[in-house]
Amino acid sequence: MLRAPGPGPAVRWSAWGRGVSASPLRGREEIHVVFRAANDRYDSMAYRRCGHSGLLLPAVSLGLWHNFGVGGSFDTQRAILHRAFDLGVTHFDLANNYGRPEFGSAETTFGRVLDTSLRPYRDELVISTKAGYEAWSGPYGNLGSRKYLLSSLDRSLRRLNTDYVDVFYSHRPDPDTPISETMGALASAVKQGKALYAGISNYDPEQTRAAVAALAEHGVPLLVHQQEYSMFERGVEDGLLDTLTNSGTGCVAFSPLAQGLLTDRYLDGTVPADARAANSIFLSADNITPVYLERARALRDIASDRGQTLAQLALSWVLRDSRVTSVIIGASSVAQLEQNVVAAQGEPLTEAELAAIEPYAVHGTGWD
Template sequence: MLPPLSLGLWHNFGDERSIDSQRAILRRAYDRGITHFDLANNYGPPPGSAETNFGRIFSEDFTAHRDDLVISTKAGYSMQEGPYGDWGSRKYLLNSLDASLKRMGLDYVDIFYHHRPDPNTPIAETASALETAVTSGRALYVGISNYSPEQTTAMAKELSSRGIHLLIHQPRYSMFDRHIEEGLFPVLEEQGIGSIVFSPLAQGMLTDRYLGGDIPSDSRAATSVFLSEDRIDETYLARARGLNAIAQDRGQTLAQLALAWVLRQPQVTSALIGASSTQQLDQNLGALDAAPLTDDELAAIDEFAVHGTGLR
């Protein structure tokens, strides 16, 4: 039971952004019906700052609304130097969760995720940490992110043996990255696991920022390690412009079409959106106002929504 669109604090909530801007986005999101805020231990920059900034705003603005919020965090990527600051050991996951709760000033999170599978730690050990997160009251539910279909099945089985249901999976999914359609979705259906997809706008490639062929100096392609300029090539532009034409025929922006497209999947519980301003947030929420995609529109989209577009 999540809102169709949830707010991710991966970008725009570190120390490089003003606290007033962050507060305005969080308040606007809540006022527009977004009750799920998604974080991780290493979100920032620097790592930990998104949780610290969120905790400050939560204590000042949202304490009275705690029962109406779903707050999630994760551990699994590099957070600190040393042998116990990465991957999926019991020590790292529980230490990280305790640190996240302290930064946010919370007694518990609603969902605690293992952020990525660990090739060197048995799934049973990682599952034991997730089990303890629930049984100790630090988390109400547990999830995973970036797990393959086979790893998802193994984790669901391991947690089930401990009396814990694997609630939700957070995979990457967009018109240009469709790898989960044939592998992961059937597993989620079989196991009764929800999904909340990240990067539904393909790091901004499914917006109008690059349709003219240039790269704005303040865009993610110019400033972020997650999107390089060479991905804005002619193949990408032809497909993005084709999708944009379909969006315009529907009275939508390209971003709104991209969000409506991922939400069409019955296995998708929610899609994570980021926002650098309240205006951008409102525009993305406009995706919920359009009519459902028709079979003819989906067929037209498939010509341009090609898996691997812009991927490196």
């Protein structure tokens, strides 16, 4: 038996056998499962260099924003994470406010899986987390102060049961905190060894340039910027991608399926009771407009001609741009995960296909 690294009391684990550990975070025994990663896990996934760094990220990353809270089936969540790794997905994206019904529960879930089966592969994983949105009550649990960011990272490390994350992000700019303070906190996390790289999310081009300059004063490069990008959300094309290229910063795209609008879920014009549009604060039945249906159905037909689903086409479209390092997908089942990972292995879009897509890949669709 070996002792796993991480903050707090060491957890005993066995790489290939079954064992039992008492986690200080959960106060109950954990059953360790046999997990041997697939030998061919790196054979099919494409990996792209993140900016000017030495880090390669998979073309498709797995986000744990939805579907990984403590209220879901842990067996299903673990199965998704195992299958993702077997398919070459090495990057797992989290944040301090991910998971339901309580903030941080996605990190707790991932920490359990790391404890019970994935720890032997820790050096093959890229684990990222963020802080910037409200995570706890009071004036010190939100936005971009040094106190909040570094306290949040410590909490995240405890939930993840690891002594470092690979990427720590400022989740959004803070209009009332100097960007030098926010970037100084990220630099401190890197220099303390609690994060290997610094990242930002939801910063505009001007803010991004300021972040790059502020980090450079500490001798820390900005590894990556995470921003929403899809056929229906193209704001990233308005200067941000060029800014990232000029600064040598990678781009990771989130919500490439436009919160589900770029899937087959709503193409009959109705909203299923279990759909995100029926239960989300970000999407509602009001987004299922006649204009949206016309464009999404046209894109579905283009996808069908390529032998893809609409979701797969949407992922292929974002990945068409070499400035995009990786796209983040969510998954509620192994089958859904497998279907979307295939998009990274499909044939590149031709010039003719891109021209056919363009009239329907309209910024603001669903929100116009």
